Amino acid sequence: MWSRHFFHIAGQLALTLAVIVLLVAPLASAQPVTLASVSDISDDIKQIFPTATRVQHQETQRVSAVYQLNELLGYVFQSDDFTHILGFSGQTINLLIGIDPQGTLIKLKVLNHHEPIFLHGLGEQPMIDFVDQFNGHSIRERFIVDARDTKRDDITPIDGVTKATVSALVINDTIISAALKMARGMLDGFAPLSDKTIDVDYFRPLSFTQLVAQGFITHWQLSAVDTARQFPQLAQTIAQLEGAVPFVDLFIAPISLPIVGKNILGSTQYRRLLENIGQRDSAFMLIDNGAFGVVADDFIAQTAPERFKISQGGIAQDSRDIDFYSFDEPDFKVDFPQYQRLLVVNIKNQSGFDIAGAFNYSLMLDYNVSFLSRQSHEFRREVSLPGALFKAAIKAPVPRPLWQRIWLRRWLEIALLGCYLAGLVLLFSQPNHGSRYLANQRGQTSALRLTSLLFCLLFIGFYAQGQLSVVNIYTVLLALGQDISIDVFLLDPMLFILWLFTFISLFIWGRGLFCGWLCPFGALQELTAMLAIKLQIRQWRIVPGIHHKARHIKYALLVLLLGSAFYSLTLAEQLAEIEPFKTAITMSFVRYWPFVLYALVLVGLSLKIHKFYCRYLCPLGAGLAILGSMPMVKWIKRRQECGAPCQLCKRKKCAIDAIAGDGAINYRECVGCFDCVVTINQPTLCVIDKYNKKQSIVVQVS
DSSP, X not given: OHHHHHXXXXXXXXHHHHHHHHHHHHHHSSSOEXXXXXXXXXXXXXXXXXXXXXXXXXXGGTEEEEEXXXXXXXXXXXXXXXXXXXXXXXXXXEEEEEEOTTSBEEEEEEEEOOOHHHHTTSOSHHHHHHHHTTTTOBTTSOEEETOSOTTOTTOEEXXXXXXXXXXXXXXXXXXXXXXXXXHHHHSTTOSOOOSEEEOTTOOOOOOHHHHHHTTSSEXXXXXXXXXXXXXXXXXXXXXXXXXXXXXXXXXXXXXXSHHHHHHHHHHHHHHHHHHHHOTTOEEEEEEEOSSSOSSOTTOOTTSOOSSEEEEETTEEOOEEEOOTTSSXXXXXXXXXXXXXXXXXXXXXXXXXXOTTSOEEEXXXXXXXXXXXXXXXXXXXXXXXXXXXXXXXXXXXXXXXXXXXXXXXXXXXXXXXXXXXXXXXXXXXHSHHHHGGGSBOTTOOBOHHHHHHHHIIIIIIIIITOOOOOHHHHHHHHHHTTSOOOTHHHHSSHHHHHXXXXXXXXXXXXXXXXXXXXXXXXXXXXXXXXXXXXXXXXXXXXXXXXXXXXXXXXXHHHHHHHHHHHHHOHHHHHHHGGGSOHIIIIISTTOSOHHHHHHHHHHHHHTTTSTTHHHHHTOHHHXXXXXXXXXXXXXXSOOOTTBTTTBOHIIIIXXXXXXXXXXXXXXXXXXXXXXXXXXXXXXXXXXXXXXXXXXXXXXXXXX
């Protein structure tokens, strides 16, 4: 009876102790950790590691370790936790990244982004396809987006995304930067490299004895007597070792180094060694003749020696036997010492081992403390190889910022745009002189004007993707009050240059320079109007009363869009579809049919109503009109007779209706077409002189 009671109490105590251990163990760990069961593993993690059974969330590392039972499958983390590279929208592109312990990217998933071209243009599938190209590749590889030479062995080419070049480059930098930062903190072999590298040309013939004397080979000896005297607890174990040879008699030769490997093995065998281990691995030959061997009698080839290890910085390296002499008998080119055991161990380059730095050789000796207890004693030998073996490593150049790489790659486009802008400055600085180049004797639009419109549409618009948009204003406004670098705005050189030029020109000449000479969709509408005139399509003139009211619509749309941006950026981007720029220019009309139909309707209206969208609906034009309503230079020449009595320019020449009844120019609506400037500077076109001449004749006759 008492035994049953005893076992009941013991069972209760054991259960209580187990509960306490389970509760206290997580608190005793070095870092905050939470465990997730199979049912708690998110679908995202399951997609990356389908066989996962548990997840260990390491909050301080911002990483989740994923396991299948007790086997570590890899890690999952978000790119935003390790890097902060802003995309074209001014927001980061956050990705979920799965990586295995060796640094291979298992699978990536886009979690959140605001890139307009993918949200409301190309769709997200091209972004997904771009990201999927990284799956299965090691982060040690050198990834090149849109590489010109795809056959080089030292690069991994990645296909870019047409019309989304900037966003693709941002994603590439985000993946690599985040993965490397995580790997350097969590994975073996990703520590910062040494500033020294092996000098492969350093070689001279040396004997084995000379290699030892000059420190290229380490000779490690320990006598049984001295060791037992120094470590009494080991005396009994040492005494049990048989043989008259020293307790430890070990030569350790770093044969992957040319001066050691070539002298000992010869060129042919040294080449075989490098083919076996790889050019960057570190191989050590263990030449053992001691009573206490580096390996036990039951050692299995191609495994790690349990007694011998190499460590660096407190981290034991995975030094594994390569069974170098499994088929080839040892054949040395120098007089070789006697040995009982001979093996070659290798340390993989990915372990982060730096042979140019200081490291340790260790021998582990197990001994009995008592009848029931055994412990290990570590004999350690610190080593630093001679500096003559190494040379200063060529430091990898600090990569240029992404925006600089983009500018260098697009230098020709930038140069062409710069020349065109310089020409516009010259034209608007001397409008009266320039007008004679814009019209022939009949007063028609010249080839120069037509060429300018085609350059704006085809080069700035379709090719260089330089269509400004109200969405760009969102980025600027949302950046106010935030710590956002100007690098965000430099990612697209064409847009940056156009915005900078447009902003400055607004205060000098008004909105006309941009709307008439730099807006690709405006150029498309004007070219459509020219086509209508050639086809003799009758134009509609909007009644002045309706025109004056309708042109305020674009200002209301501007207020609506800017207000929505502060409420929801996603909503603002959706409402920005009032602009047909993305469909017509960025996507070249290759898009979902409702967007294409909307853009085509606006272009079609230009056949009947001159620049219908620019005049009544364009929120970007409204914003530019407000900023440029009072230009410093009233560059359009007026005469006293303009408006009273002459109404030629207002009624016949200004298709945009930017001339008031009194002949004054409304610079908030003027698009700088130069029709009125050409007219007033051409005697054959301007009727004022003809009218004055007739007045003079009438006076003389009377």
